[in-house]
Amino acid sequence: MTTTLAPPDVAESFRRDTAKHEMTVLHDDGLYRHLRFRSPENGFYWFDLVTWPGVLAINGDMAGYMFARLTDMFEFFRSGAFGSDRINPGYWAEKIRAGSHVKEYSEERFRQLVTEDAEGSAADYPGLMDAVREQILNSDDIVYEDSARGLLDEFEHGASVTARCTCGGIREGISETEATGWRVSHPATAPSGSGRHIVTTGRVEGFRFSDTWEWDLSEWSHQFLWCCHAIQWGIGQYDAHHGQARQPAAQIETVELPA
Secondary structure (H helix, E strand, O other): OOOOOHHHHHHHHHHHHHHOOOEEEEEEEEOEEEEEEEEEEEEOEEEEEEOOOOEEEEEEEEOOEEEEOOOOOOHHOOOOOOOOOOOHHHHHHHOOOOOOOOOEEHHHHHHHHHHHHEEEOOOHHOOOHHHHHHHHOOOHHHHHHHHHHHHHHHOEEOOOOEEOOOOOOEEEEOHHHHHHHHHHHHHHHHOOOOOOOOEEEEEEEEEEEOOHHHHHOOOOOOOHHHHHHHHHHHHHHHHHHHHOOOOOOOEEEEOOOOO
16 A cells, blocks of 8 residues: 655644634444534534444535445544554545545646656757746646646747758758748859759657646645545544544534434
């Protein structure tokens, strides 16, 4: 099993969002549990944890997911259950049976891959990095994945034309406009007796981004990572309530529901 670490800023965001959260036990009967976490001051960032045999569901202000793996899903998610106190979004996402999206397009990831790919060819194409910055990285279109990929498909830098004449004359690394001009001017400027002047041109491809369809431009969504932290933290509060102190307990209220 590979452990995937989550960005620390999401953990910090979760701590801020739930700083005043209290736990309310709505139901607690073996594997059947219903726990609610919210601030007494408002309903921002509230969430519920609900379990029944083989399933854990989280629902609330941020997002909702349903996971299935072990008979007791608290044991599956419990901090340290797999030898780590960190959340494991990569592995946990594999156990989702229903819920919100877990990944989303990342502009930061896009910038990283574009820069790395272009830097690998910069020595062969002078001015490449400046062109990439001007035409791609500074564009407002990279905010969205479809338009960002469109910029990659359209980009080309360093393309040129080679013009050859039947008399042996040749011009390399010129533009289409220069090739057209040379086709017209060359016969008049060529040495006399150099034969017929039939000019042909050939295009030399420049740098293009290739196989970008293979690029994964997504990262774990903030909502999913937040919910992963919520599950682990919420279970810690439940454990502390039952004397299995893994972290400081929140204020806890037990509510008896009507039969």
